[in-house]
Amino acid sequence: MQVNRRITSAVGLTLTAALALAACSGGGDDGDGGEASGPITFWTPHVQPERMAAQQDIADEFTEETGIEVEVVAMAGADQDQALVTGAASGDVPDVVLHAPDLSAWQTQGLVDSDAATAVIENLGADTFNAQALDIINIDGAYQAIPSDGWVHLIVYRTDLLEEAGLEVPTSLDELADAAETIRQEEGITGMAMGTQVGTPSATEAVESIFQQTGCQLVTDGTVQIDSAECAQAAGDFATLADSSAAGQFDVDSARSTYLDGKAAFFLFSTHVLDELAGLDDDNPLTCAECGDNEDFFVENSDFITVLDENNPAQYGTTLNYVIPTGANTEAAQQFVEYMLSDGYATMLGTAPEGRIPLRPGNADDPTQYLDEWGTLPMGGSDQSVGDLYGEDLVTSLGEGMNAVSRWGFGTDDAVLAGETFAQNVLAEHLDALYSGTDPQQVVSDMAADVQSLQDDLG
Amino acid sequence: MTRAARGSRLSRGQRANLHGYLLSAPSYLAVTLVILIPFCAVVIFAFADFRLIDIQQMTLGTIDWSLANFAKALSSGTFWGALGTTVAYAVFTTIGVIGGGVVVALAMRRPFPGQTVVRALFLVPYVLPVIAGTTIWRTMLNPQYGFLNAFGTQVLGWETPIAFLTTKTFQVGSVGIPMALTVVILFEIWKSAPFTFLFVTARLQNVPAELEDAAAIDGANARQRLTHIVLPQLRTVVMVLLLLRFIWSFQNFNDIYLLTQGAGGTEVMAVKVFKELTVRADVGSAAAYGLCMTVILLVFGIGWALVNRRKEAM
Structure with a gap:
């Protein structure tokens, strides 16, 4: 027993000493920071x-x-x-x-x-x-922090496939969902390739990207809004889009390889894909049947939707x-x-110009100096810039697109809640129920309940 | 003067004691450094109200003691959700690992051609590094490229591939199966059953053949010999395995995190602790979660010891 007591007191002493040491060394470290x-x-x-x-x-x-x-x-x-x-x-x-x-x-x-x-x-x-x-x-x-650069989501689509199916370029989320469904039924390939895997960061991004297209908000002024009618409508469309996959649930990587394999008509991805579509990225080769003869197949047959619905110009990025x-x-x-x-x-x-749009467009002398320089930067180890491949219009709309970058809650008092909801994939966890046919209004209500309890946890 | 004087002050017994302490000092030191001090730190963090940046300036005197971390954890739905998931995971893996190991050990008891090879093969999952095992499973279960989904859609006629690792509830008719949780449980059984197999096989080799022979002569059939002669002999080893296995499963982090990152309803306590720490950068909350795990395991351990003692006394 005596030994035990001695050990206990020794531990106590050591612990006190260790804490004291830690405190001292903490003070000392400040020296080299200065x-x-x-x-x-x-x-x-x-x-x-x-x-x-x-x-x-x-x-x-x-x-x-x-x-x-x-x-x-x-x-x-x-x-x-x-x-x-x-x-x-x-x-x-x-x-x-x-x-x-x-x-x-x-x-x-x-x-x-x-x-x-x-x-x-x-x-x-x-x-x-x-x-x-x-x-x-x-x-x-x-x-x-100090902003450096950014990217936005684009909806890439196959002009040839849309023409074949007699589809117009969609101008709202409902139209996009319908078009994707039509492609799946008539062409037998994937309508929309995007991150849909339940509970993953890929799907979390896709949810925020797609839901915003109807004007759906996660939270405004501290009130959870994800159970609104706009969100329910978006959830319904999201289910249709996910269901238009011919290959089950995607993560971003498999969504990209499906599009590059020519097996999808629509494809939601960041601007990072611009060099890959041109076959400039060795890690993501073009594998479609037509690509063997024509390396520019996707450049020629792809177009981009930057703002889907003019009424809700919110781009995920x-x-x-x-x-x-x-x-x-x-x-x-x-x-x-x-x-x-x-x-x-x-x-x-210049390390990856297609995915790094400058957030400091210029300086006091020349307000667009860096944006202009960026427009001429060659992509992916080639000598072609975004403008060379896709035209100056896309450069302009990407530069402007950064002004429409919209993220739920960021920059408001709800930033912490939105950040945690995103980091913990709270919304994407509910996709499971959505895919198995639960009423979208019910799904967004369940989402709201989870976000609400997270808000209560955060205090 | 020195040696004689010292010798006269300490008796032989005291000297032996001193030697003992000196020899075991390194282990005390190691235990103190790598177990006791970190554990005390966890206790302190769990009961303190602080920001991560304040840790540098913390001393025992200036700590703002508080129960806020526990109040927050215990009142949050995610805590109880994670606890439920953990208990389900621990119970089913324990049953599966021990049941599977015992069955295979019994099946491979009698010599047969190729016994050594089969035994060795059965041990592969246990020997395989966990990162290799999870990579194999992730690849095989991938919805787009995985072998299992290709087989399912092309041969078995599934309509769409199944996202095994991210689906929370999979409907079979009117029954919902917790898909991702089932997969991580199966992984653990696949990986750890060989461990039980090793222990049980070793024990079986010490069961004297005469006992069974005698029972056979007395007219006991094979099933009776198994339930009355062989299985009772395995009780001790199985009870020890039960305790170890439950504790290990309860704390398991590696396999689950590597397979699902906690998605699809597999967020067990250990994954939750990790996320509190890294995603939310909240050391106090992570410590509180961890401490709750320790308390639960302690209660389980004491309960196990009591039950075991009572049975042994009988």
Whole structure:
């Protein structure tokens, strides 16, 4: 018994000492965060080898100019969540993170230095940024990050197949659903290829993208709205679109390969697909029967719907933003971000121009300098730009499309709820019931109940 | 002076004790560092009200103690949903793993040609790294390219492929099957039944053949020999496996996360803890969930011990 007591007190002592040590070392770490010229760490979600090489080049140029060393670390979005949490607990955070706008969890936990971000935006001029993009990263009235670039969803369609089936280009969600169903019945192939797998991020994106086309809202001013009539209508159309698949439920990858195989008439995807349609991406080869003879088959026979319904011009999309974490080497991080959004901007966008539309179109001297440069950037290791392949109209409508980027709740007081609903695939979990024939109004009511309980949980 | 003096202060027994402590010190140290301290940290985090960024500045004196993390967890529907899923998962995998292992061990008891090869093959799922196993299953169950769906649609005449890993409820007639949950349970049975098989086979090899022979001479048929001679001998090993298996299944994270990421109604407690930590960056909430798991397992463990003791006494 005595031994036990001794062990207990020893543990108690060790624990106290460990906590005290942790507290002390925590204080000490702040020291290296303050040095302005120290090396900085940059986490990027662009992890492909050639994109990494391009980013390293930009970082090297920055080092040459300022003397600040930059370590470019490849880290996909989901890994960033995990690594930043453990890093923040141990006091070892990166200095700049390029991240999607779902910053509510980080902001709630105090991980984001919004003062540093605001300073950069003001220094570069808030009016040189896309206003919509700034709204998206505004939580509690403060900028949480600095917008860099983004993409929007497009509905790609096969002009030849629509003609064959005698279909007009749809101008509303109802028409799109009807057209997809017709294709499935008459041509026997998939009508709409999009992420439909229950409970997955692919389907979560598709739900938000499709539902917005009827003006459906997740939540406004703290009131859950997903059980509205617009949402029920969208849910019904979503079920029809999902049902138009000849190959079951898709994730984004299988949806893309189905379209590139010539087995789908409509296809919902981000602008990232523009180079793949032209056969410029070795990882996603064209496999359709006609493609063997004609590499430009999809470029010639595809067209794009950017705004489906003029009455509800809401395009699903996302932005990438430079986050400066709390405890980072602030001054150097700010310099680096400013460089990435000015001198290094075009090269950075050039790593994948089709999916990286600039959110800082220009600077004080030339308000469209970067947008113009972006329009001429060659895609996917080729020498052709978006304009060369698809015409200048698409370039213009993509640039403008970033102004119609619409995400549920982002930039409002409901950002946290919307972010959590998205991250936990709450809506996509209900697709199961929708597919098995449950009344769409019932499905959106169930969705609303889940979002409501999430809102109650969040307090 | 030194050696003699020290020797005179400590008796032989005390010296032996001291040696014992010194020799076991490394293990105490390891246990303290990797188990006790992290566990105490979890307890502290669970009962503290803080933001992740504050951890650096936290000391025992400045912690804002609170039950908020538990209040939030226990009042949320997802907690009870995850708990229900976890219990169902743990119960069915335990039954399947132990039942499957015992049946296969009994079936392979008597020597037959190729016994060694079959036994070795049966152990493959257990030896396979979990990431390889889940990748194989994910590939085979894929709705577009998977073998199973291709077989189903082309040979069995299914109308559409089945998304095995993301479908929460699959309707067969009027009965709803929790599809994804069933698949992760089957995976665990496939993967872990060999473990039971190994233990039970080892035990069976120690069952004296004379006992069965004697029973046979006394006129016992094969079924009677099994239920009255062989199975009672397996009781101890099965009871131990029952405890281990239930605890492991209750805490299982790897297979489930790798197969479904918690989609399709497979969000067990361990996956929920992970998501609280990474997706929501909420250490306090994750710690509270984890602690609740520990308490539940503790209750189960004590219950198991009591039942076991009573049976042994009989």
